[in-house]
Amino acid sequence: MSFQRTQEKLKILSDAAKYDVSCSSSGSKRANTNKGIGDATGMGICHSYTEDGRCVSLLKILLTNYCIFDCAYCVTRKSNDIKRAAFKVQEVVDLTINFYRRNYIEGLFLSSGIFKNADYTMERLVAVAKKLRTEENFNGYIHLKSIPGASDELMREAGLYADRLSVNIEIPTKDGLKKLAPDKKHEDFIKPMKKVKNEIIQFKEEKKIIKSTPKYAPAGQSTQMIIGASGENDFQIMQTSNYFYKSYNLKRVYYSGYVPISYDNRLPQIGSAVPILRENRLYQTDWLMRFYGFEFSEILNERNQNLDLDIDPKLSWALRNLHEFPVDINSADKRMLARIPGLGMKSVYKILNARRFRKLNWEHLKKIGVALNRAQYFMICDSSKFEKRDLTSEKIKGLILQNSKSKYQQSLSNQLNLFG
Template identity: 60%
Template sequence: MDDKVLEKLKVLAESAKYDVSCASSGTSRKSKSGAIGSAAGWGICHSFAEDGRCISLLKIMLTNYCIFDCAYCINRRSNDIPRATLSVTELVNLTIEFYRRNYIEGLFLSSGVVRNADYTMERLVRVVKDLRTVYRFNGYIHLKSIPGASQELVNEAGLYADRMSVNIEIPNEKSLRLLAPEKDFQSVFQPMRYIQQGVLQSAEERKRFRHAPRFVPAGQSTQMIVGATSDSDKDILRLSSALYQRPTMKRVYYSGFIPVNEYDNRLPALKQPPLVRENRLYQADWLLRFYQFKVDEIVNDAYPDLDLEVDPKLGWALRHPEQFPVDINKADYEMLLRVPGIGVKSAKLIVVSRRYSRLGTEQLKKIGVVMKKAQYFITCHELPIRTINEVSPEAVRQLLVRKAGRKKTDDRQLILQFQDEP
């Protein structure tokens, strides 16, 4: 392989590593006669598929040159970093060669913006189109849409990509204008609407015509940076909840702010990413998607930020002791989901198992209930532990935090202090 191309690969793969919104595909492309590659399962980018396979993909940028000067981005126009650009042919050949060597099973492709949005988007479309039509590549492709790109180009890209995404980055438009004055929410949400329209139209066409082309079969995703602005968890989760109301939005990713441009005084003086907060946001996101929680139950005006010491479901339970204890042998499925230590799978097994006999501690442990949490919030016919109302929410909190070992955390993760503040 050409040394110049490999040097470009090193630069562009390094520039692409900060985008976390490529963790899963959610698509299935069956093997086709005359085609190479396939995409099956849910895991992408060194995660695991439903059948246990580890799936990898080439995560790269077409170019890390960019006309924008976003304060939080390593590839911002004013940064003095190594720059590189792959031609369409070079990137297509690189992907095919990596696949033939069994290095990858798919492609995650993004790009800095050069000249304008449409010029950049057109080159991205050419890459995925050549892979599908010329080389008959049937593997997974995740394509980042360029904010401000035209509907025609987004529609064409959707015919070849499995998933598309447009990163919001900053959850508040005022904050976005401060850190990225050349961007606005309109340029981000417009391509999202184009993708949504294309997916819904494709679904209708496939109801009438069996072989109608599929449009972005794995839906779309987006990413928000956590900790780059003073926005609260309430602001972030409300935006996430609104995005999940759209039928094609599959995932919202949260990326702890990494201070790659420490000289910019618009950014917080963090020494390392707020990983604890990022983790809590993912847990809260899970509650929104699978546990039937509403945003205002997790965060509200009284509690605008997530508790960093306990998970969001436990935090809700501690604030609402009047909802407990829950009788495991009588409670409905929705209430079981709200018990700390009981997950979706465990709740379903409880509902099925109690049809045949009353459930006790041993049965709950076998089902998979985390009893060290659940014991304070449930009753069953022989459970001896005092419940949250017999102790107190604060006492239960202290017990559970102490049992967790109070892992030492770096306080610098938890403080949002800007350089221009005293």
């Protein structure tokens, strides 16, 4: 096949893959062995920027954008009038190796539309990973997007060659899925997730007895939900996430704002994409649940079904629960320290360590890096300076927003002076 045709396929199938955001790779520790190529150890690989500004990249493509389904929200749905293309298994293998050797990429994220049926498609995804591992001795990161409805046998084989597996549940609720993707069944998403969960558990148990047990999906599994296409509120979205985290031990849930890509009368008629701020608030809530010890019901419940777009979810919770404050940072446990707005987990651990040697005051907290413009309203320390205890939730919120606005305006003014 000509270079021009391969290049055309790559353009079509990489563009179609951009709507899938669930390709983080943290958690994999696949080392280079037997003088192979590639390595997925250490920080791993992702398609974005790391905290230190390092850009890491994956070859992110679809095997094909042909699809037998007609999901209203999907650009590759069968009724959409778009240019179609499909890679052969060997073409994807060759592209991955050639791109890696040219230092363009550090791994592969491979998804696909569904042609013929789930198993037919999944077989080809697995074949790509298997060839890379066994024939090319490739030890870089591989993320396979599992096909809903794929057999247990294929899901088991996929996990032996991929670092991470993911099944996109796509729509947060069963009713939404039925409306927008009537060809798909909720149980088809659950089945492969359950298989991966059980295989990971089995691998860990066997590893305790037999050290040479082959790795199985060392970076775990993830999923993605489209936000705003089927009208669910934030409570329903995070309720679904909470269920999957607890039931299937997911590493991540990704939230992808609905982008109006073409007209379909099943979809909400909105003129623009879901605000990025809503995605951000959902991710912040997700973070609080996974790393800060919050229960889902503390942040969202029947009384509070949508997140406040003006302020982050931790601050919103604190303002609704002022009876929990002020917190004495010199005596409070880790759980309560983590609930103070303005304190990240790094600051929490620094406080726990520092107070072993002396009582902490405001100056100490500034040096630690605590965002006092928020935290000062919710804690006390070895000083009475700046403490404010006679304010209502509304006044505190107003002061924090005013302070944030002033900082933004000052930053903007500094930039204008710099370039003007």
